[in-house]
Amino acid sequence: MEITDAVKGLGSAGAPRANVWFKAAPVADFPENAGTNIRYKGRQIAVFNFARRNAWYACQNLCPHKQQMILSRGMIGSVGDEPKVACPFHKRTFSLNSGECLNAQERKIEVYPVKVEDGFVYIGLDE
Amino acid sequence: MKRVIVVGNGMVGFKFCEKLRNRSAEVEIVVYGEEPRPAYDRVHLSAFFSGSGAEDLLMAPAHWYGDNNIRLNVGELVTEIDRAGKKIKTHTGRTDHYDQLVLATGSSAFVPSIAGVERSGVFVYRTLEDLNQIKAYAKKITCGAVMGGGLLGLEAAKALLDLGLETHVVEFAPRLMPRQIDDAGSLVLEHKLTQLGITIHTQKNTTVIEGNGKLESLTFADGSTLPIQMLVISAGIRPRDELARAALLDVHPRGGIVVDNFLRTGDENIFAIGEAVCHNNMIYGLVAPGYEMADTVAAQIAGQPFREFTGFDMSTKLKMLGVDVGSFGDPFGETAPCIPIVFQNPRNGIYKRINISEDGKQLLGGVLVGDASQYSMLHQMVINKMVLPESPESLLIGNGSIGASASASVLNLPDTAQICACENVTKADLVCQIRAKEAKTVEDLKKNTKACTGCGGCAPMVTDILKCTLEELGHTVKKTLCEHFTYTRQELYDIIRATGVKDFDTLLDKHGRGDGCEICKPTVASLLASIWNDLILSQAAIQDTNDRFLANIQRGGTYSVVPRIAGGEITPDKLMAIGRIAKQYNLYTKITGGQRIDMFGARVDELPEIWEALIAEGFESGHAYGKALRTIKSCVGSTWCRYGVQDSVSFAIFIEDRYKGLRAPHKIKGAVSGCIRECAEAQSKDFGVIATEKGWNLYVGGNGGSRPQHAKLLVADVDTETCVKLIDRFLMFYIRTADPLTRTATWMNKMEGGLQYLREVIVNDSLGIAAQLESEMKELIAHYHCEWKKVVETPALRAQFRHFANDDSQDETLSFVEMRGQKCPPDWNKK
Secondary structure, eight states, rough: OOOEEEBBBOOOOTTOSSSSEEEEEEEEGGTOOOOOOOOTTTTEEEEEEEETTEEEEEESSSEETTTTEEEGEEEEEEEEEEEEEEETTTTTTEETTTOOOOOSSSOOOOOEOEETTTEEEEEEEOO | EEEEEOOOOOHHHHHHHHHHHOOOOSSSEEESSSSOOBOOSTGGGGGGGGGOOHHHBBSSOTHHHHTTEEEETTTTTTTETTTTTEEETTTTSSSSEEEEEEEOOOOEEEEOOBBBSSBBBBEOOOOOHHHHHHHHHTTSSSSSEEESSSHHHHHHHHHHHHOEEEEEEOOOOSSSSSTTTHHHHHHHHHHHHHHHTTEEOOSEEEEEEEEEEEEEEEEEETTTTTEEEEEEOSSSSEEEHHHHTTOOBBBBBTTTTTTTTBBBOOSSSSEGGGEEEEETTTTSSSSSHHHHHHHHHHHHHHTTOOOOOOOOOEEEEEETTTEEEEEOOOOTSSSSOEEEEEEEEEOOOEEEEEEEEEESSSSEEEEESOOOHHHHHHHHHHTTTTBSSGGGGTTTTTSHHHHHHHHHHHHHHHTTOOOEETTEEHHHHHHHHHSOOOOOOOHHHHHOOOOOOOSSSTTHHHHHHHHHHHHHHOOOOOOBBBBBBOOOOOHHHHHHHHOOOOOOHHHHHHHTTTTOOOHHHHHHHHHHHHHOOOOOOGGGSSSSHHHTTEEEEGGGGGEEEEEEOOOOOOOHHHHHHHHHHHTTTTEEEETTTTTSEEEEEETTTTTHHHHHHHHTTOOBBBTSSSSBBEEEEEGGGTTTSSOOSSHHHHHHHHHHHHHHHHHHEEEEEEEESTTTOTTTTGGGGSSEEOOOOOSSEEEEOOOOOOOOOEEEEEEEEEEEHHHHHHHEEEEEEEEOOOTTTHHHHHHHHTTTHHHHHHHHHHHHOOOHHHHHHHHHHHHHHHOOOOOHHHHHHHHHHHHOOSSSSOOOOOOOOOOOEETEEEEEEEOOOOO
C-alpha cells in the first residue's frame, strides 16, 4: 500500500476539499477515457482519466441503485457540458462534478478531487 | 411559515406533497401515514408477485421526504381532529397543530357481509401487508379465487396466477369490468383470460363461504358451489371517512367526505382529496382524478392559480393480464341516443365498439378489447367533440399503418385538445414550444411542459405531434443518435466506410461534438466492429458493459462465460472439459436456450485464466456478450432423425462457423430445422432455415423475447449455396441500414414496402447492391479471429482484467449463497 501524504490540496471542479492525498498508481495504469478502480483502506474509489477533457475525476465505486461496486466499469461521457459516468447495470448516470444522479431519482454519489504529479495519480480524500 | 398537515401517505397523499413542494418551498409539510412504510404504488401491487420488491414499488425512496423538507411519520394513525384548536391527535397520544389540513385517508377494501367471511383463508387486496399474508397462505394451497371481476379484482387474479395457484374469478355482474366494458367486450376478455388459465364465473352471487375453520368452498345464490382454499376479496372500496365523521364534517350517506369543487370540506381550513372523498355524489376509485384533486389543493395552498375540480373523465386504457383494454367517453351509449358500430375478430380476440351520435357527426364513446392502439385518437375525438369522417367504421378497421393515419389524425386535433392529462398540456402548448421555442425532441418538450412525465401514456401522441409539426415547419425529422452526433446510424455507417475512420475519438472530433455518452459510444463501437471487424478491445473504453470485458455482467459484479458450441453439437470429451473447468473455478453451470453451456460467477480477474483453459481445450468465444451473432440452433435432421429430409446439423454448424464474430445493430440468432416439424424453432429467429425435400426454405425477421414475432418466408426450396448467399446479403443489408439496438423484426416492420421490398432487394437485387453486400461479408469473415484468444495471448490486454488497479486483492463485497448445490449471488433487493 502506498504512503498517504497528509497534504492540504485544492479540490477540483466542485469536489470537496482534500485533507489527505492518496498516491494511487502511475498514470499509465489508468486507461484513457475510461474508469479504473482503486483500493483505499476499506474503500473502493473509481478514478476516471477523462483524456478528451484533459481532466481527471473520481467518485465512489458503489452505485446507489442496487448497491453494486461497479461504477469504475461504466462508460463516461458528457451531457451538455457536464461530465458523467453511466452505471453498467441499468445506466443510471451521475455527474462527475457534483455526484448528482442525472436521469433518475437516486442518492448523490461522493466525488473526490484528483491530481497528477510526477507521473502519479493522487486522490484527495477526507481521511 | 404556513404549516400543512397531510393525513395519509398513500399515492394521492404522496402526490399532493410532491405537487405542493414543487410549487412552494415556503410551506411546512408534515405527513402522518398509518401504514408502516412510505407511499407505494398500489395500482401495480401485482408486480410484487412477479419479482418486484416492496422497495421498487415505493412512490419515492425514503430519503426523498427528508431531501424535500417534508416530515413523514409512518406507522402513526391520526385519530382525532380538533377543528377549533386546529390540532390533530395521533394514536400515540401526540398532538400537532396545523394551519391547513389535507385529508388523504383513502379507502379500505369493502368486505361484504357473507356468512363465513371470517374464516381463515379469506383476504382483502389492498396493502403490502395483505399481499404478504396472501403470499404466505398461498404456499400451503393450490386453488384460490378472487371475488370481484373489476379492475382491481383482475389485478388480484394476476397475483394469484403468479403465485402458481389454480385461479378463479367470481363476479356478481353478468360481465367483467362492468363499469368499463360491455357484455360483448367482456366475453372477449373472458376468453383471453381463460386461455391464460383463469376460470371466470360471472353472474355469481356468493351467499356462503363454507369451511370448517378454514375456507373450503363458496356457495352461490343459484345453488352451485366452487371448491377453493383461498379467497381474495376485491369487491369495491369504502372511503376512510371516520376521521371526518368524528370531527362533524359532512359525510355522504353512503360514505365519503363531502367536498366542493375546491376540494374543501365544510371547514375552510380542511381539504380532502382522493378515494376518501365524495364529490358530486361520486367516489373516484382511480388514481388520476386523485392526482388532479391533489394539484388543485396544492395550487390553492401555494396561493397560485388553479383549476376547479368539476369531475373527471374516467376514460382509461390499460393492459389487463397482457390484454389491452380501453374504455372512453360513454362506453355503453347510455347518456345520449346513439348507434353503436362494432368490430369483432374472434380469431385474434379483438372487440371494438364505438358509439356514434344519432346524426352521425360525433363520437360519444366506446370500448376496445384486445387492441387498444386507437385509444388515444378516439378518446381525443370524444373529448374535443371532433366531427367524424364520412364512414365512421373506418376508424375501427385501420390497417395499422400508423404513419400516415397518425399524422392526419393529430393534425385534425384542435389546439385546445388536452394531450397530457396528468400535467394538463394542450396541443397548443406543445406546438408553441416547437414553433416558437425551438423544441426539437420529446426531451425538450418534457422539460418545458412536463408532458409525458406523469403516467407517460401521452408519449406516442406527443411524439406524433412533434414529428408532424416539425415536418410542417420543413424540418425533416431524423433519428439522430444523441446530442453528440447529428447523424443517423445509417449515415454514420456510410461516413465510417467512406472515410476509413477506425476509432471513436477521431470520428467524434471530425463529425461530432462534445465528449460522447453511453448511447453513441456503443453504437459507434458496433459500427466499427461491423465494418472493420477489428479487435473490439482496442476500443475498450467505448464498449458497452458486456463487450468491455467480453463477458456478460451478472448481479454482484461477476461475469458469465459461454464458449461456442456451434449447432449445439459437442463431443463427450469436450463436455467433460467444460465440466472440469467449471468445477475448477467453482462456476454455476446452466444450459442455455441457444443450445450451449453458460458458466456463471467468474470474477473479472479470473476471466483470462478460464478462457485460456477453454481455448487450450479447443473452444473459442461464443460472443454471448455482444450485439453479435449468437447461435444457430439445430434439430437432428437426416443424420439420425427418421423424419429429417436434409442434414440440418451440418448446415447449422457451417452457418454458425461462417458468421461467428459478426457484430450487428443487435444480437442475431438463427436456426436450421431438418424438416417441417421444425424442432429447432427456426421461425422465431432473425433468420431461420427449414429443410424441404428440394432444399431449404429461408425465413427472416423473427424473434422471441418480450415482443415475439414469427419470421416470414423469404424464399422456398433453394439450394445450400444460394441460401448462404441470401443470408450474406440479408445480414449485411440489416447491418448497414438498421437503427441502433433494433432487432431484424423491428427493422422489417418499419421498412417501407416490408417483406416484398426486402425480397426485391435481397433476392432480386433491385438496388444492384448484392455483389457489394456479398463482398463486404466475405471481408468480415476473412477478418475473423477469436477475440478471447487475442486477450489470452496479449499481456497488455490481460492486465485490464482486474478489480483494483493498485492492488491484487479481490472485491470483498462479493458474496454467494447456495442453491440446489451450486452458488448464486444473494438477492440484491434484500438489504
